[in-house]
Amino acid sequence: xxxxxxxxxxxxxxxxxxxxxxxxxxxxxxxxxxxxxxxxxxxxxxxxxxxxxxxxxxxxxxxxxxxxxxxxxxxxxxxxxxxxxxxxxxxxxxxxxxxxxxxxxxxxxxxxxxxxxxxxxxxxxxxxxxxxxxxxxxxxxxxxxxxxxxxxxxxxxxxxxxxxxxxxxxxxxxxxxxxxxxxxxxxxxxxxxxxxxxxxxxxxxxxxxxxxxxxxxxxxxxxxxxxxxxxxxxxxxxxxxxxxxxxxxxxxxxxxxxxxxxxxxxxxxxxxxxxxxxxxxxxxxxxxxxxxxxxxxxxxxxxxxxxxxxxxxxxxxxxxxxxxxxxxxxxxxxxxxxxxxxxxxxxxxxxxxxxxxxxxxxxxxxxxxxxxxxxxxxxxxxxxxxxxxxxxxxxxxxxxxxxxxxxxxxxxxxxxxxxxxxxxxxxxxxxxxxxxxxxxxxxxxxxxxxxxxxxxxxxxxxxxxxxxxxxxxxxxxxxxxxxxxxxxxxxxxxxxxxxxxxxxxxxxxxxxxxxxxxxxxxxxxxxxxxxxxxxxxxxxxxxxxxxxxxxxxxx
Amino acid sequence: xxxxxxxxxxxxxxxxxxxxxxxxxxxxxxxxxxxxxxxxxxxxxxxxxxxxxxxxxxxxxxxxxxxxxxxxxxxxxxxxxxx
Numbered sequence: 001x002x003x004x005x006x007x008x009x010x011x012x013x014x015x016x017x018x019x020x021x022x023x024x025x026x027x028x029x030x031x032x033x034x035x036x037x038x039x040x041x042x043x044x045x046x047x048x049x050x051x052x053x054x055x056x057x058x059x060x061x062x063x064x065x066x067x068x069x070x071x072x073x074x075x076x077x078x079x080x081x082x083x084x085x086x087x088x089x090x091x092x093x094x095x096x097x098x099x100x101x102x103x104x105x106x107x108x109x110x111x112x113x114x115x116x117x118x119x120x121x122x123x124x125x126x127x128x129x130x131x132x133x134x135x136x137x138x139x140x141x142x143x144x145x146x147x148x149x150x151x152x153x154x155x156x157x158x159x160x161x162x163x164x165x166x167x168x169x170x171x172x173x174x175x176x177x178x179x180x181x182x183x184x185x186x187x188x189x190x191x192x193x194x195x196x197x198x199x200x201x202x203x204x205x206x207x208x209x210x211x212x213x214x215x216x217x218x219x220x221x222x223x224x225x226x227x228x229x230x231x232x233x234x235x236x237x238x239x240x241x242x243x244x245x246x247x248x249x250x251x252x253x254x255x256x257x258x259x260x261x262x263x264x265x266x267x268x269x270x271x272x273x274x275x276x277x278x279x280x281x282x283x284x285x286x287x288x289x290x291x292x293x294x295x296x297x298x299x300x301x302x303x304x305x306x307x308x309x310x311x312x313x314x315x316x317x318x319x320x321x322x323x324x325x326x327x328x329x330x331x332x333x334x335x336x337x338x339x340x341x342x343x344x345x346x347x348x349x350x351x352x353x354x355x356x357x358x359x360x361x362x363x364x365x366x367x368x369x370x371x372x373x374x375x376x377x378x379x380x381x382x383x384x385x386x387x388x389x390x391x392x393x394x395x396x397x398x399x400x401x402x403x404x405x406x407x408x409x410x411x412x413x414x415x416x417x418x419x420x421x422x423x424x425x426x427x428x429x430x431x432x433x434x435x436x437x438x439x440x441x442x443x444x445x446x447x448x449x450x451x452x453x454x455x456x457x458x459x460x461x462x463x464x465x466x467x468x469x470x471x472x473x474x475x476x477x478x479x480x481x482x483x484x485x486x487x488x489x490x491x492x493x494x495x496x497x498x499x500x501x502x503x504x505x506x507x508x509x510x511x512x513x514x515x516x517x518x519x520x521x522x523x524x525x526x527x528x529x530x531x532x533x534x535x536x537x538x539x540x541x542x543x544x545x546x547x548x549x550x551x552x553x554x555x
Numbered sequence: 556x557x558x559x560x561x562x563x564x565x566x567x568x569x570x571x572x573x574x575x576x577x578x579x580x581x582x583x584x585x586x587x588x589x590x591x592x593x594x595x596x597x598x599x600x601x602x603x604x605x606x607x608x609x610x611x612x613x614x615x616x617x618x619x620x621x622x623x624x625x626x627x628x629x630x631x632x633x634x635x636x637x638x
Contacts, residue, residue: 143609173614271618288597288621296617304598310577352596362591 001041002549003257004204011038015160016264024181028151031178031265035158039124042164046122049087054157056083057132058150061139065146073140080136084129091125124164126330130297132157135171137301144172152178161262165254167272168293174267182266188519193263195514198532199507200256206538207500208250209548214493215243222473230480232487240481242497243467244460245504248277251291274515275508280455281448284351290459298323313353320352321345331466336474340466347458506531560637564611564630571606572626575599585627597621600629607633 001007015034019027040047060080064073135156138144147153155178162169218231218239231239255272262269276290287295307319321342328341464481465474514522569583578593589595595603600623604615607629613636623629 270616274618284597285621288617292617299598299601304602307598309575355590356594356596359591359594363594366592 001038003254003261004201004548007041012261012264019265020185024183027181028155028178031155031160032151032158035155035160035163038160039158039163042123046125049122049125050128050158053084053087053129053132054154056080057136057157058147058153061136061146062148064136064139077136077140081133084133088126088129091122127166127168128157128163130168130294131162131170134168134297134301138171144175147171147175147179149179159262159267161258161265162269165251165258166291166293167255167258167270168297169269173270177267185264185266188521189263189266191522192514192518193260196256196260196263198260198535199511200253200258200260202503202535202539203249203253203256203507206535206542207503208246208253209545210542211242211246211496211500212548214490214496215239215246218490218493219243219467219477222468222477230485230487232489233480233484235487235490235493236477236480238490238493238497240460240464241456242493242500244277244456244463245497245500247463248273248290248459249500249504271515275511277456277459277504278452278508279512281451282351282355283455283458284348284355286455286459287348294327298327302326313349313356316352317345317349320348324348334469336466336469336471339471340462343465344462347462557634557638561630561634564607564633564637565626567607567610568603568626568629571603575602575606583626585625585630587626588624589626589629590624593626604629611637613637 001011011034015030018030022030036047036050039050057080060076064076067073067076135144135153139146147156152175156169156171156174159169159174159178218235221231230236252273259269259272270293272291272293274289274292276286280286280289303319303323306322307316322345324345325338325341328337328339328344331337461481464477468474468477510528565583565585569580572578572583572593572595573580576593576595576599582592587593589600597620600620601617604620607613608615611633613633615632615636619632623632
């Protein structure tokens, strides 16, 4: 049951109406049964794996919560992490081992193992595995208490809006909402929910699916190297840039529908995309705005423990490369994703180095300015000592410790003068510090305009690397991106890209507004009503074909 | 209460910053810039925010942390959630 299908619309409407019509306790049972029906709709066998994972982690966390023995707690955590990762690895990477296993079986006389060894990857397994892993790790770290309610925990893991492709949820945020479900629907939350679903549907149907055939046609020419000479330099660049909007909107659209559906049930899911293509200040910032919940998961459970504290840039760079390589392997098992991870880690490490150097220069300038001010005030103080009792503004008082002002030794008048002159000196110090810092390193005034272009191109280039499926074809594609070769420009592709770019800018602005007004009234304006009317027309225009699965289900 | 709360939060930020960043406590003032003055990267700020979450019983979202630039803004964020 895809989010962009009529079945899902009917399913969601039924669940929402039933949910608000019921008293609080049966509502949890409704959410639980609806979530399992939703998952069984994909494949009923998958619900057994979901149930087993849920029961194991519920039991492990309860036991861990009761025990004070560190060794037992560590053992229990190992059971949870081991069982989850082995299950995930079995389904996700079985194909890596399939051929050698088949060959080995053939050599010992089993000639028909192929049928038996077809393993289907349960949809959403990595998303809910990450959620349940974060729960047991947080209980182990004593950051949360294990929940005593199996029903609450089952709803948390199987909650249908997030189940298939995130956002990856954490118990710390979600369980309190499930334990204490809202009593009645909130007007603003419902309005936001409907708007997010509508925006998500537009992103998916009218942008991502509209771009998909045009970009696929360009990239398919690199698949096996037997196609025509190539799409031409301009067409290739347009397709590469358009594919970024296509994939971002495909996944962001899914996340918006998930968050919107959840808002209709009075439950807030975390942000998963925050306008990564238009608001990122640099490439590092992009990774804080794109697929946020997955990046936060890798950050909190891998990068932070691995990096530790105060071990310098080089170690941070190693950790970044390792974490991105693992994140690449999570996306897919090929060499192309592994190399993607290392290259991403490398690029981010370079950005980190540049930014740390700039910060260090600014700190040094600030310290130097402070030392200069201190030296000047010392000279002034020496001068004032000979001219007592006059106290001139800006001199002499700077060396008086704040704690001493107004103390038993000083009169009220002296203390007032001292405070006033101290304030002036501090203001001057701060101004001179800021001037010194500004003179050392300030981002050029054109950077805010260039930053989104830089981020967009970086994202496009990294995306192109994984698009064709193999290192050889990716290198061929990179060769053509770097070497201009003229061919007739594909007008259709160019127009689609311009339309997608225009929509991206407008939708990102609206999403930022929704974020600012979240939970507050946000009356409909005429301009927005017209824009939404146009979006409805565009959804109808582009929905003529059969629904295309969301990118995470295109296996 | 409001000033008292802010003072408490600032003290907590100071303690956490000294531990996470190994910086001088005097440097942690409300107008100190997290990255430029205190040498904190986004991960460090997340660590400090996690400490404050535990200490003051509030929930701070990642995107709220990423939008911060000064110690004072962090204090205001926690105070706003607490009030």
